[in-house]
Every structure is written in C-alpha cells, then in structure tokens.
Amino acid sequence: MQAVEPWVIPPLRTFVGESSARLALLMTSSGQVIAQHGFVGALDLMAAAALGAGIVASSTELALQVGWDPFQIVAHQGQRQAHFLAWFDTPRGRWVALVVFGTETKLGLVQVFFEQLVQELAAAAPVQDEPRREVLAADFERELNASLRSLFGR
C-alpha cells in the first residue's frame, strides 16, 4: 500500500482488511492519485484513476441532465469480480474511491466499510493551512511525476 499523503494509510488499510478488497484507489475528483493498494504498475494505476474520475464526472453530468441528484455510487458487477466507485467529500476536497473486489466479499459489505472509511478519513485529515490552489497545466506533469515517485518509488 502506498500513499502520497501518509495519514491516509491507516484508514485505508483497515478498509482493505475488513472489506476484503483486491484493489483500492483513492484519488481527487480530477484523477490525481492519493493512495493505492494492490496495483503493481504505474500505467494501470494512472489509467484506472483517469477512467474512474471520468466515470464519476460523466455519471454526475448524466444525473444533472435528467434532473436527479448526482449518483454517489456506481457499481459494476462482473462474473468473478466487481468494482465500486464512489465520490465523497473530505476536508481536502472531493475525493473518489475505486474498489475492485471478488466473490470473497459482497457489495453490501464493501459499502458498509466504505462509509466507515469516509468517517475515518474525515477524522484523520490534518488541518490544511494553505488555501487550495487551482491545478494548472504547467504543474500537472510535475505533480504526476511526484505522485508516481511516492506510489512506486520511481
């Protein structure tokens, strides 16, 4: 398990253990990776983060188009594994969680422990002194490389 922000690790480790998730990824709503468990390649991780953030953005927009509240959880059930994608608000802004799980656990259980994870992250988040910066294109590559180094030691 690796994290760009180390305070995220204890709640995420508890979540992974209790929910029996195979893969877990926490990212910002723009797809910047915060922490991950189970991914072995930087490419897979970055693709999953970009796709996850994209699904959340498009499903939110879809809900708005038809006049509903944004979907908070999107779950895709496969034959042997499933994924759970949800956004949630933290003191650090809106984050997205992507969880891949197999037949050894159930969507309901993942959802229950996810609610606990959200509470634990909110409680563990350090107070942020700096005002939140806008993400600029010029900063993006540098931040991406810094994240990859934190997550994969490259």
Next chain:
Amino acid sequence: MNAPYAPVLEALTRLRGIRGALVVSGSDGLVVAESLIGGLKGGPLAAVAATLAGRAIELAGRGGFGAPRFLHLQADDGALLVAPAADLLLVAVAGRDVALGLLRLEMLRTAERLR
C-alpha cells in the same frame, strides 16, 4: 419499505419480540426491503447476513449437505435468523423473548412463497 415485500415483512414483525426483518439480495448483500425498530441499521445487517449465508451455503455445498434452508445465529441477547429464498434472503433479528419455533416456521413458509 419496498411495497411488494411489505406483507412479507409485516408477517414477521408482528410477532412479539422481533426487532426487525429484511429482504436482502443474496448475491450482493444489499437491502431489498426492511422493517426495523430501535435504531437497527439495515445496510450493515444485510451485508453481514448475506456474507454469513454465502459462507454457509458454500460450506454446505462442499460438505455435500445440499443448500441450507435455515441459519440461526444465537447470541446472548438475541438471534439473527436467515432463510434463503432463491437469490433473496429473508432475515430476522429477534430479541431474547421471542418464540423462536413460531418465528422459524413463519420464516420458512415465507421463504417458500418468495422462491
């Protein structure tokens, strides 16, 4: 409460000492319908009941016992009862003073109707 299942749950919750009843999706552990009292939370109950039932079904299958018809988890202050019905699970939470035989009979009858 999910309207089609309201009569099913009412048949169980009218028994004395019942703290709640749920219809749960067995494959994903989500609540289909619930009738709970006293601050019980349906989501965690459904998830735990479905996980427990899934393990028991797997165990019974491996042991060659066939599909379980009823699960009874007795604790000091009450019991969790589960009756599988195809892909659904009928779940009841009973306090200490419940006529368990009657509840079991009612759950098995109801599960039969849900199949």
